Amino acid sequence: MSFLENKNNLELLESDKPSRKKKLYAVGEKLQAYLKHNGREVTLPIAHKDLLNFTWSIPIKDKDGKPTHWEKAIYDTPEWNYLREGLVHIYAILKTEGDLSFIDQLDVARIDYCTFGNSLPFRIRIVNKFNANYDHYYIKLNDASRIYGLELEHILSPNRITYFTHGNTLVEEHIPGLPGDVFTEHTLHKPETNKTRLAKEFVKFNERCFVRLLGDMRSYNFVIDITPDIEDYQYRIRAIDFDQQCYEGRKNMYLPQFFKENYPLVQTTLSQLNKESIEQYQAEEKSAMAFRVANSRYRLMELLNIMAVDEIAPPEKVEQLKHELNEHFNTNIFSRCKTMGQLLKVQLKKTLRENLLLIQEKTRRLKK
Structure with missing residues (x-):
């Protein structure tokens, strides 16, 4: 998704707003067995x-x-x-x-x-x-959607997540950082803020969310971790709300760049980075995600196979998302999907396929 085609004008259509109240989905036997095993x-x-x-x-x-x-x-x-x-x-x-x-x-x-x-x-x-x-x-x-979101964050993001479940109870560690809305209001425009590095991280975060279909990443649903570096600061944007993992039907709900709450970060990105830099950072993030997929392929495949037969969103949202993803990628490969888990499997293959092929080719050369 190109930032240069961003249509975020501080206003979203009513249909582009995340669901106000989401149904909690029970953890099934297969997912519970996965949790015990891991x-x-x-x-x-x-x-x-x-x-x-x-x-x-x-x-x-x-x-x-x-x-x-x-x-x-x-x-x-x-x-x-x-x-x-x-x-x-x-x-x-x-x-x-x-x-x-x-x-x-x-x-x-x-x-x-x-x-x-x-x-x-x-x-x-x-x-x-x-x-x-x-x-x-x-x-x-406990909620199956949130469990899938936590697991995918642990496997596919640069962050590790500690959480435990027991029956209907979910225990999560605290994820440190400045809430995104607090950061944009009080820290974004300070002289010491390195806006170029921040813009780079927002591009990568945007890409991660879309590739793994994590929705509703408005500014108060993520934190910004600021780390002093040798001569400046590094930034890491971390999701803290995983309720809408593979839940919404609108494709734009999985792209943080389209939320009006994130508009200051979008403006910063467009002012600091050109088209080539944005594409470079998107490619870097997809490459990093492909390595994580390769390194955790057995655990990820086990999770996706369970997710593929689990209900974590209303059928009408599944139908809407598969049509919008088909239109976005100009393809029909999502048409056979019947669940959000199946959509995610195809989404990962579609977005990371070239990077995974490069990793496979590199591995083959090293074995010779």
Whole structure:
């Protein structure tokens, strides 16, 4: 997809807006077996339903006094004591494979509840009692779409993801970084921001989302990780919301460049990069993704085969997406697809085929 053909004019058609409320899809037996085989299914001492037993909640405001979608959950003392022990134990599972040697140093500082998310997320703040340093993780309702999104992020992106499931409960690590909307408002136009490097990363992020069909990457659904380099800064854009993995029917929902919330980043990209540079960075990202496919081909194929027979989107969205992808690529190879998983398999083959052939040819030459 060319940035130079971007039609983002700060306004999207109503049909181009992501679904406001998405159905949660149950994790089937085959996907659950996959999770167990790959160490994602563990026994957890606390379930999502246990956290719903709060007595009342207090709205949380940001540093500027503006309301957020989060509320601090307040529990009765017996309930709080029960949750504290289990939540510290879960943190140990996330960080040290269940080693409980250090849990005496840890405590639960706060439990926040989000009234906005489809998965009814809770944000758990864990604090070190010795030095007051804190960390977060999340407990959500399990959803097959989100599981597929997390797995594909782990396999196909440059980022590793730690998460676990147990029954109807999903536990995710916190992904650090500045929320995209906060970055564009407060950091994008600072003198020290390297806009060229940022534009390069946005092009690559845009390409990753389209190739693996991750939707709804509006600015508040990703974070920007800023790393000081030898003489400047490097940037990494990381998705933090995976609810709309292979869910929407509109092709543009899988291209962050078309969301009005991302328009400042699109403007920055078009001002900093020419057509050739954009195409170069798109090619670089597809090449990197092809190497990840080659290195994890057995795990990826196992996941895609399960996904191909799973229902994770309404049939009408599947029909719409396959027609739009056919039109986009000027082909009919998507016409036989009946599920989002089948569409993704064809999408990966279509977008990464040339890069995979180059890797195969290089491998053959090295074996001679």
